[in-house]
Amino acid sequence: MDFCFIHKYLKNINIDYKEFNLQVINNYLNFITNNFFDKSVIILSVGLPCLDDEYFIKGILNGHINYLENQDINLLEKDLLSCKVLPDIYKRTEITLHFNKILEEEIIKTKKTNIKYLDITSFTYDCNLKRIKDEYFTRNDHHNFYRNEHFNKIIDEYLLKSVF
Numbered sequence: 551m552d553f554c555f556i557h558k559y560l561k562n563i564n565i566d567y568k569e570f571n572l573q574v575i576n577n578y579l580n581f582i583t584n585n586f587f588d589k590s591v592i593i594l595s596v597g598l599p600c601l602d603d604e605y606f607i608k609g610i611l612n613g614h615i616n617y618l619e620n621q622d623i624n625l626l627e628k629d630l631l632s633c634k635v636l637p638d639i640y641k642r643t644e645i646t647l648h649f650n651k652i653l654e655e656e657i658i659k660t661k662k663t664n665i666k667y668l669d670i671t672s673f674t675y676d677c678n679l680k681r682i683k684d685e686y687f688t689r690n691d692h693h694n695f696y697r698n699e700h701f702n703k704i705i706d707e708y709l710l711k712s713v714f
Contacts, residue, residue: 551646552599552692556610559637560629571649575656583662590664592708593657594701595650595671597694598682599642605635605690612692643681644673666712670704 554574559563582591599607608632611623630636637645654667674697676683684695 551596551649552601552606552642553610555632556644560626560633561610562634563635564709567645568648568652571645571652572656575649575653578579579656579660579665580655583660587662587664592666592668592712593653593703594705595653595667595669596646597671597697598646598674598686599639600682600688600694600697601639601688602687602689602694603636603638606639607631609690609692633636639681643675644670647675661687668705668708670701673700673704 555567555570558570578593578630583592606628610630611627630649632649650669650671654669657667674682674686681687688694688696
């Protein structure tokens with residue numbers, strides 16, 4: 551969410567993240583239902599942001615961006631640095647939590663028995679802090695390998711219990 555949403559935000563700081571999320575989810579589910587109608591699909595929740603506000607711009611510019619939306623990294627850096635207000639960790643967390651909630655709801659609405667939602671995110675959320683738990687809050691690296699260790703276990707347990 552940090553990467554894709556921020557591109558749209560930089561073009562329009564008044565963007566409604568709820569509309570953005572729904573559009574992304576609808577496009578995603580359309581792709582899945584059109585291309586994997588005869589396959590079992592498990593859609594994982596999106597991980598919470600783990601870059602703090604101080605390292606957010608540097609994290610966005612870490613080199614992966616060259617492949618995202620054909621963005622020129624120099625122009626992106628200029629846009630990021632000139633943006634007066636970037637979403638902070640709390641807003642980015644709110645956007646991600648909303649995305650996951652709507653993703654699950656929209657998957658249920660499809661009534662496609664071959665498409666399932668799996669939450670692999672909520673265990674990392676701290677309700678008191680209103681952001682990712684400290685032990686998963688890398689702050690300066692969006693690669694959060696520590697939480698990834700838990701994902702395999704969650705997925706394996708889900709697959710053992712699931713019947714498609």
